[in-house]
Amino acid sequence: MSTSSEPGESRFSTWLKGRNFGKQAIGAFKTGLAAVLCVWLGNLLGLEHSYWAAVSAIVVMAYDTTLTFASCRDRIIGTAIGAFLGWVTCYV
Numbered sequence: 001m002s003t004s005s006e007p008g009e010s011r012f013s014t015w016l017k018g019r020n021f022g023k024q025a026i027g028a029f030k031t032g033l034a035a036v037l038c039v040w041l042g043n044l045l046g047l048e049h050s051y052w053a054a055v056s057a058i059v060v061m062a063y064d065t066t067l068t069f070a071s072c073r074d075r076i077i078g079t080a081i082g083a084f085l086g087w088v089t090c091y092v
Helices: 011-019 023-044 051-060 065-091
Strands: none
Touching (some): 023 051, 051 065
């Protein structure tokens, strides 16, 4: 027998609503999950320094999805520009 306020609602979801977790707590959970997934996938693929992927995930994650995608885009563009300039410096 459930003591939740709405039918079909679990005790856990009732507890979460009662604790008033905000966007920051959800963002922290998403960031932690992204970092763990990066390290796990890096180890699964046999990458030697997979923790750098977790560092990048922590840097780009934000509480808002739009900000996260903008940060990812900026990092990708910056990396491409840096790689191109390095290539030009080596071969020109």
